[in-house]
Amino acid sequence: MTTGTPPPTQPARPRRSRVLRFLPLSIAAWLVLEIWLLTVVAGASSGLMVFLLLVGGLVLGSFVIKRAGRRAFKNLSEALQQQQSGVAPAPEAGGGSALTMLGGLLLILPGLISDLLGLLLLVPPLQKVLSRGAERAFERKVREAAAAAPGGFGDAFQQSRIHRPDGKVVQGEVIREDGPSAGPRGPGGGPDDPQLPR
Template sequence: MTTGAPPPLKPARPRRSRVLRFLPLGLVAWLVLEIWLLTVVAGASSGLTVFLLLVGGLVLGSFVIKRAGRRAFKNLSEALRQQQQGLAPAQDQGGGSALTMLGGLLLIMPGLISDALGLLLLVPPLQKVLSRSAERAFDRKLRAAAASAPGGLGDAFQQARMHHPDGKVVQGEVIREDQPPARPGGYPDDPQLPR
């Protein structure tokens, strides 16, 4: 005998985007290309040259990351100091700390392609272009997520309050009456005569 409740359904798995589907294949192809390029350079010059290139990338990347971290910490300290003094925060001067750190990380990674990409990320005009395009893409995604959501964050909190500890959801509406409805006689306690 059934209780009338439908059996629980498995939640649908969200579809993976094409980027996430092919990301592992892309990483493997990139690693193979890096190794192949290192062997080509080693064959054209010597193994010592490749070793010096890799060590140079490691040292330069460490220096870049350390410098970008110091700049980010200095900017954070300055912003906190201005906030404590009640001053308006200074406009961002386009330091590009995140892109600089990413460039340093790519320099640290062994490989010539990653070194070239890391050096490109250290060029200030390119940082500005990438920063603007990333900001626009982030805003677009944020607007799309807000538009597709049935409600806002307040609705999510309201819905969370309707769940009981046993997992059941109570659908309903709360009507609050602070005062009893006014009667035609003018006074709430005035007795009404039948008509």
């Protein structure tokens, strides 16, 4: 028996980006490469050397993360103290605490490639270049998301402004006096006469 209602349709699944599509494969290839390099080093020297490399990476990575965390906490407490005293907080001179922590995490992970990447992230000039690039990429993604999602934050901000060439926002209030009790509106007293602001 047919009821006339169409069968329910399932919503289309959003397309995955290329990065997300190949991420599991690249992680698996990275793990295989790490294990292969560790076996090559163990074959060239000894298993004790591989063990010492892994323990050294763990100790060095822990030290780096602990130091970066202390520095970030110190910068945060100084900024809060400056803000409470009414002074504008100075921008962080060193920067890169997130990249330093990521470098420490890569040092902690067992493997030679992750250790090499972690050591590279601890180099200050490379940190500055990477942080600038990440900041630009983040700003671009925010702009794209604001442009692609109508009704989002960027769209609401644009709609809240009055469309004038100079971009000025005019604050005001509209008062409507509709009904029979409204008295004369101007010199002519007609309903179509403009009303002056009060």
